[in-house]
Amino acid sequence: xxxxxxxDFQVATRGTSREINRRIALNLxxxxxxxxxxxxxxxxxxxxGVAGVLVQELIERGLIYEGATGEAARGRKxxxxxxxxxxxxxxxxxxxxxxxxxxxxxxxxRQHALEVWDTVFDPARFVKDLAARVRRMLKIQRAEGxxxxxxxxxxxxxxxxxxRILNAPALGWRxxxxxxxxxxxxxxxxxxxxxxxxxxxxxLWLEHGAGAGPHSFVxxxxxxxxxxxxxxNGELVRGRDHIAGEFGHMxxxxxxxxxxxxxxxxxxxxxxxxxxxxxxxxxxxxxxSPNSLHEAERKSFAVTDLVARAxxxxxxxxxAVRATxxxxxxxxxxxxxxxxxxxxxxxxxITAGWDLxxxxxxxxxxxxxxTDAAARTPLRVxxxxxxxxxxxxxxxxxxxxxxxxxxx
Amino acid sequence: xxxxxxxDFQVATRGTSREINRRIALNLxxxxxxxxxxxxxxxxxxxxGVAGVLVQELIERGLIYEGATGEAARGRKxxxxxxxxxxxxxxxxxxxxxxxxxxxxxxxxRQHALEVWDTVFDPARFVKDLAARVRRMLKIQRAEGxxxxxxxxxxxxxxxxxxRILNAPALGWRxxxxxxxxxxxxxxxxxxxxxxxxxxxxxLWLEHGAGAGPHSFVxxxxxxxxxxxxxxNGELVRGRDHIAGEFGHMxxxxxxxxxxxxxxxxxxxxxxxxxxxxxxxxxxxxxxSPNSLHEAERKSFAVTDLVARAxxxxxxxxxAVRATxxxxxxxxxxxxxxxxxxxxxxxxxITAGWDLxxxxxxxxxxxxxxTDAAARTPLRVxxxxxxxxxxxxxxxxxxxxxxxxxxx
DNA sequence: AGCATATTGTTCGCACTCGGAACAAAAGGC
DNA sequence: GCCTTTTGTTCCGAGTGCGAACAATATGCT
Numbered sequence: 001x002x003x004x005x006x007x008d009f010q011v012a013t014r015g016t017s018r019e020i021n022r023r024i025a026l027n028l029x030x031x032x033x034x035x036x037x038x039x040x041x042x043x044x045x046x047x048x049g050v051a052g053v054l055v056q057e058l059i060e061r062g063l064i065y066e067g068a069t070g071e072a073a074r075g076r077k078x079x080x081x082x083x084x085x086x087x088x089x090x091x092x093x094x095x096x097x098x099x100x101x102x103x104x105x106x107x108x109x110r111q112h113a114l115e116v117w118d119t120v121f122d123p124a125r126f127v128k129d130l131a132a133r134v135r136r137m138l139k140i141q142r143a144e145g146x147x148x149x150x151x152x153x154x155x156x157x158x159x160x161x162x163x164r165i166l167n168a169p170a171l172g173w174r175x176x177x178x179x180x181x182x183x184x185x186x187x188x189x190x191x192x193x194x195x196x197x198x199x200x201x202x203x204l205w206l207e208h209g210a211g212a213g214p215h216s217f218v219x220x221x222x223x224x225x226x227x228x229x230x231x232x233n234g235e236l237v238r239g240r241d242h243i244a245g246e247f248g249h250m251x252x253x254x255x256x257x258x259x260x261x262x263x264x265x266x267x268x269x270x271x272x273x274x275x276x277x278x279x280x281x282x283x284x285x286x287x288x289s290p291n292s293l294h295e296a297e298r299k300s301f302a303v304t305d306l307v308a309r310a311x312x313x314x315x316x317x318x319x320a321v322r323a324t325x326x327x328x329x330x331x332x333x334x335x336x337x338x339x340x341x342x343x344x345x346x347x348x349x350i351t352a353g354w355d356l357x358x359x360x361x362x363x364x365x366x367x368x369x370x371t372d373a374a375a376r377t378p379l380r381v382x383x384x385x386x387x388x389x390x391x392x393x394x395x396x397x398x399x400x401x402x403x404x405x406x407x408x
Numbered sequence: 409x410x411x412x413x414x415x416d417f418q419v420a421t422r423g424t425s426r427e428i429n430r431r432i433a434l435n436l437x438x439x440x441x442x443x444x445x446x447x448x449x450x451x452x453x454x455x456x457g458v459a460g461v462l463v464q465e466l467i468e469r470g471l472i473y474e475g476a477t478g479e480a481a482r483g484r485k486x487x488x489x490x491x492x493x494x495x496x497x498x499x500x501x502x503x504x505x506x507x508x509x510x511x512x513x514x515x516x517x518r519q520h521a522l523e524v525w526d527t528v529f530d531p532a533r534f535v536k537d538l539a540a541r542v543r544r545m546l547k548i549q550r551a552e553g554x555x556x557x558x559x560x561x562x563x564x565x566x567x568x569x570x571x572r573i574l575n576a577p578a579l580g581w582r583x584x585x586x587x588x589x590x591x592x593x594x595x596x597x598x599x600x601x602x603x604x605x606x607x608x609x610x611x612l613w614l615e616h617g618a619g620a621g622p623h624s625f626v627x628x629x630x631x632x633x634x635x636x637x638x639x640x641n642g643e644l645v646r647g648r649d650h651i652a653g654e655f656g657h658m659x660x661x662x663x664x665x666x667x668x669x670x671x672x673x674x675x676x677x678x679x680x681x682x683x684x685x686x687x688x689x690x691x692x693x694x695x696x697s698p699n700s701l702h703e704a705e706r707k708s709f710a711v712t713d714l715v716a717r718a719x720x721x722x723x724x725x726x727x728a729v730r731a732t733x734x735x736x737x738x739x740x741x742x743x744x745x746x747x748x749x750x751x752x753x754x755x756x757x758i759t760a761g762w763d764l765x766x767x768x769x770x771x772x773x774x775x776x777x778x779t780d781a782a783a784r785t786p787l788r789v790x791x792x793x794x795x796x797x798x799x800x801x802x803x804x805x806x807x808x809x810x811x812x813x814x815x816x
Numbered sequence: 817a818g819c820a821t822a823t824t825g826t827t828c829g830c831a832c833t834c835g836g837a838a839c840a841a842a843a844g845g846c
Numbered sequence: 847g848c849c850t851t852t853t854g855t856t857c858c859g860a861g862t863g864c865g866a867a868c869a870a871t872a873t874g875c876t
Contacts, residue, residue, distance in 0.1 A: 002812045003612055003642035004435045006619045011452050012428040014834045014861045017420035020816045021863085024419060027412045038824055044419050050863060052825060075823025076871040157779065166779065204411055211414045216648070232640060234411035239748025240624070241781040246745040249778060253662045253673075254738070263776060265661075330659070337654040338746065340647025368671055370657060371565065371574065373649040404410045404816040408428045422832045422863045429834090446853055458834060460854060483852025484842040819876080826869075833862065840855075846848090 010406050018057075019405045021046070025054040027402055029064055029081050031211035036070060036078030055081060063401065086110070089143050091134060091150040091188065092393035094195070095119060095126075097170040097224070101390055102133055104141055107148070107398035109206040109391045113141050123176045131185035150188040151393030152178065153198040155225075159242045163192045166242065169260075170224070191396040196221055196245060197236055198392025199382070200229025203345055204236075205395040205402070207383065214342030218335055219382070220247075222328065222348035225260070226268045230339060234404075252330055270327035273303045273349060279320035280306055307353035324350060325357035329364020336365065336374050347382035354381050418814050426465075427813045429454070433462040435810055437472055437489050439619035444478060444486030463489060471809065494518070497551050499542060499558040499596065500801035502603070503527060503534075505578040505632070509798055510541055512549055515556070515806035517614040517799045521549050531584045539593035558596040559801030560586065561606040563635075567650045571600045574650065577668075578632070599804040604629055604653060605644055606800025607790070608637025611753055612644075613803040613810070615791065622750035626743055627790070628655075630736065630756035633668070634676045638747060642812075660738055678735035681711045681757060687728035688714055715761035732758060733765035737772020744773065744782045755790035762789050 021044070028043050029035055035043075041051035058064045067080040085108040094101040096119065104113040115133060120126040138144045156168025163179020183190040193201070200219035207213060215234040221227040226248035230237045237244045248268035249261055256265030257275065269275055277283070309317035332344060350357065362379075369375045382388060429452070436451050437443055443451075449459035466472045475488040493516040502509040504527065512521040523541060528534040546552045564576025571587020591598045601609070608627035615621060623642040629635040634656035638645045645652045656676035657669055664673030665683065677683055685691070717725035740752060758765065770787075777783045790796060 001643065001807055003623065003807075003810070004432060004812045005623050005642060006432075006435050006439050009432055011432060011454060012425035012834085014425070016425050016428070017422070017833085017862055020420040020424070024412060024414075024417055024816060027414050031414050036824075046419060047864060047866095048825060049827075049865085052827095053863095072823065072872075074821075074873050076825075078824060215411065215413050232645065233643070234413060235409065235641070237640065237747070240750050240785070241748055241779060243745060243778055243782055244748035246748075246778055249745055249776070250658070250742040251661070251738070251776065252659055254660055254664075256662075261778070330662070334658040334742075337651060337657060339645070340649055340652035340654075342648050368657065368659065370651055370654055370669070371649060374651055377648070399409055399411075402411070404412045407815050408432060408812040420863080425833055425862085444853075455835060455837095456854060457836080457856075460856095461834095480843075480852065482844055482850075484854075486853060817876105820874085822871100822873080824869100824871075826867105828865100828867080830864080830866105831862100832864100833860100835860085836858090838855105838857080840853100842853075843851085845850080 004408055009408060012407065016405070016407060018054075020407065021050070022054050022057060023402070023405055025051065026058055026063055026083070027211075029058075030083045030402065033082045034067055034070065034080030036080060038078060040081070087146075089141075089147045090394050090397040091137075091147055092153070092390040092397075093130065093150070094153045094387070094389040094393060095171065096155060100130070101387065102130070102137065103387065103390045103394075104137055104143060104147075105390075105394050107394065107401065109202070109394050109398075111387075112143075113137055119171070121172055123173060123178065123181075127178065127181045127185055131182065134186050134188075147188060149397035150182065150186060150190045151198075151396035152182065152190060152192045153195050153389045153393045154178075154192060155195050155227075157243055157246075158192050158194045160191070160193050160238060161242075163190065165192065189397075191393075193392070193396055194227070194229075194242075195389050195392075196227025197229040197238070198396070199227065199347065199388045200231050200345075200392070201236060201395040201399065202385075202388050202392035203229075203382070204231050204234065205399050206391050207385070216339075216341050217343045217345060218339060218341045219345045220332075220335075220347065221382075221388075222271055222346070222350055223273055225272055226331075230341075232339075247331065247335060250331070250334060252327065267327070267331040271324050271331065276303055276306065276320055276324040276350065277301070279323055280317055303349040304352055307350065307356070310353060310356055318356065321350065321353055321356055322360045325359075325361040326364040328357070329361040329366075330368055332361070332379075333365050333368035336369050336377050340374060341377065343378045343380060345380050345382045347388065351381045412816055417816060420815065424813070424815060426462075428815065429458070430462050430465060431810070431813055433459065434466055434471055434491070435619075437466075438491045438810065441490045442475055442478065442488030444488060446486060448489070491516075495554075497549075497555045498802050498805040499545075499555055500561070500798040500805075501538065501558070502561045502795070502797040502801060503579060504563060508538070509795065510538070510545065511795065511798045511802075512545055512551060512555075513798075513802050515802065515809065517610070517802050517806075519795075520551075521545055527579070529580055531581060531586065531589075535586065535589045535593055539590065542594050542596075555596060557805035558590065558594060558598045559606075559804035560590065560598060560600045561603050561797045561801045562586075562600060563603050563633075565651055565654075566600050566602045568599070568601055568646060569650075571598065573600065597805075599801075601800070601804055602635070602637075602650075603797050603800075604635025605637040605646070606804070607635065607755065607796045608639050608753075608800070609644060609803040609807065610793075610796050610800035611637075611790070612639050612642065613807050614799050615793070624747075624749050625751045625753060626747060626749045627753045628740075628743075628755065629790075629796075630679055630754070630758055631681055633680055634739075638749075640747075655739065655743060658739070658742060660735065675735070675739040679732050679739065684711055684714065684728055684732040684758065685709075687731055688725055711757040712760060715758065715764070718761060718764055726764065729758065729761055729764055730768045733769040734772040736765070737769040737774075738776055740769070740787075741773050741776035744777050744785050748782060749785065751786045751788060753788050753790045755796065759789045 041048045070078045088107045100119045102115045157166040219229040228245040230245045249266040251265040253265040257269045259266035259269035366375045449456045478486045496515045508527045510523045565574040627637040636653040638653045657674040659673045661673040665677045667674035667677035
């Protein structure tokens with residue numbers, strides 16, 4: 001029951017019905033491939049005649065192709081249809097504090113090439129360097145002129161509409177225009193997005209069996225900070241100022257531990273990797289410099305190691321991990337009470353110890369959730385796909401092909 | 409950029425384009441009435457021929473009517489079109505702890521009749537009594553057989569799809585089916601919804617100039633508890649278990665004051681009328697019975713009186729009101745960080761003292777909001793329309809006439 | 817081998833849609 | 847009285863889904 005926005009609507013033309021049905025057909029083929037025209041017609045509840053025309057148009061536009069002939073118990077054998085994906089390439093990049101990742105993949109997220117190097121922090125040099133690597137990668141992979149776009153993922157707040165990076169503390173970037181500069185330097189259409197939201201997009205568009213997945217969910221990545229992406233009705237929620245989903249800094253405890261953002265008691269200050277390690281080492285957060293986590297990293301001791309110690313019988317490590325888990329649950333309770341999503345996906349180093357943390361996490365959740373049904377909200381550790389952020393960057397480019405047409 | 413749900417989609421038929429454009433036309437007429445066919449055609453960017461057909465069909469369906477002839481500087485004078493509203497009646501009821509309200513109004517929310525009486529708490533007797541009053545009201549108003557539906561608003565969690573009231577502590581109702589019983593007793597189609605969400609619906613569908621209003625907003629009503637409705641993209645967010653929007657019980661302070669829900673530190677426990685009065689009278693919340701608020705009511709001293717005292721120079725009253733305002737701002741900060749709505753509407757007794765509370769409220773908001781832009785999120789005290797909950801109940805029935813058709 | 821049956825995929829007429837142009841109707845200015 | 851302007855209607859054309867008939871292709875039975 002959506003209200004029509006009378007200041008921004010889309011009148012239906014003669015071609016609107018076709019447009020709608022073509023998109024539906026494309027998505028059904030994507031999720032049930034290989035599939036015949038007749039089967040498609042049955043799934044859409046239209047005649048085979050209509051399905052045939054839709055398929056013809058999708059083939060002409062290069063979105064699908066005819067494959068082998070299938071088997072049938074009786075009657076004429078069907079010709080199978082497939083979505084054209086393996087030769088439709090996109091570029092994806094992920095800028096992090098330590099490293100920058102660049103991947104060439106197809107629109108279903110299958111990797112063709114990958115390159116990793118130390119992050120360049122100066123925006124101008126960053127763009128120049130990245131553009132050069134892009135050109136080289138496209139040349140080596142013989143993909144010049146055959147790349148449909150470039151998705152860039154950044155740890156920070158991003159205005160996806162204008163492509164400006166509003167604030168990325170880990171990189172020291174503030175109000176930097178990366179999209180247009182990168183587009184000019186590479187000749188590609190560039191999309192920029194925040195890391196947490198990108199992961200949610202990857203989950204929505206690229207996960208296997210995504211058709212059967214929920215259309216309203218929250219994706220939570222707990223690592224240096226807490227990255228969150230909120231998808232409602234198959235649509236990423238970005239918000240008026242592009243900050244929607246910033247659950248990391250909601251307070252659990254106004255007088256609680258100091259957060260890197262300068263405030264006290266943020267959820268992030270209770271559950272980030274730094275918070276978990278601090279519990280183990282007895283660090284005093286309010287006296288730590290913002291770079292302490294990277295010091296710990298340099299000492300090459302991360303949450304993954306802490307989980308390993310907890311697993312091998314270190315009671316103090318187990319205690320630290322489970323304490324974090326309880327606070328994770330308490331924060332999730334607010335998310336459940338407020339957004340009441342179909343599913344919550346969890347990611348981050350600490351989820352490697354899911355068997356250790358599930359019980360205290362669910363206890364924390366149950367402690368503050370309002371109904372029994374809500375306490376049973378499915379929690380799923382994000383499937384172990386590699387590079388969810390890069391896949392999200394790819395989804396930025398792939399999604400428009402498959403998305404519902406804008407209507408009414 | 410919405411993903412098509414392949415398990416629940418709507419194929420376009422021959423009539424889909426017409427359906428879409430008819431709805432757009434209806435909404436444009438509603439928001440710009442009186443309006444001519446030619447003007448409608450210009451606003452829709454279609455030819456006058458198409459607009460003429462759409463208008464003809466809307467007239468045949470009884471949704472609009474032709475009114476007077478307008479004036480024009482030159483040329484043939486236009487015939488004005490209006491949405492038919494004044495003779496399309498709906499019933500709206502609002503059940504509260506003290507009183508139950510029943511209103512007969514038209515689909516634009518204009519009141520025709522109103523009745524108020526002491527709430528009956530036994531569900532069976534409640535339904536029987538309410539149905540009798542409905543019949544009488546329809547008879548007196550000569551509206552029998554001319555009422556398009558019945559919207560019921562309840563203080564508690566409601567499964568809008570099945571019409572079951574899951575939990576309404578103020579009424580002592582738990583898992584009660586009211587909709588079907590009420591539908592059987594009155595012969596009307598009945599819709600049930602939670603109070604906070606109903607207010608949001610009223611704001612979305614019935615406010616004057618709603619066409620110019622935001623399509624993503626949060627409506628917050630602070631009174632006995634905190635009622636919230638969240639509208640995203642012109643659509644009310646209800647959630648998997650129909651609890652979405654329960655911001656009242658997010659923690660500000662895990663060790664904070666005890667809440668009526670049994671937990672500690674909920675936002676509601678900091679800002680409800682009971683919390684505000686407790687600050688003034690020095691009550692100890694953890695020792696209060698759940699009915700303390702009603703005791704205060706019986707003493708006929710409410711937050712409205714507290715605001716009056718604050719205004720007349722009672723420093724302690726002013727302090728209590730402003731302390732609540734700061735906590736309201738702190739909670740709003742989480743809402744802004746998480747949903748980042750276009751606008752936040754505020755309602756409740758304490759907003760009567762908006763000039764007193766705006767400054768500490770905005771200070772609390774700024775304290776925890778992540779960007780300057782977000783701190784500037786428009787806060788608007790809900791326009792002083794009477795009975796927002798009853799108007800919300802009416803909107804439950806009126807909305808389907810104007811909502812966007814389901815497509816793709 | 818010949819025929820019935822079953823299934824896939826195509827083709828055609830029909831009713832419906834928007835889009836554009838021509839038209840009639842109604843008003844004011846000269 | 848005629849021109850100009852604006853509104854509202856009518857018509858035909860091109861594009862749509864829908865149903866039925868059709869051709870193509872396979873299997874099973876006699």
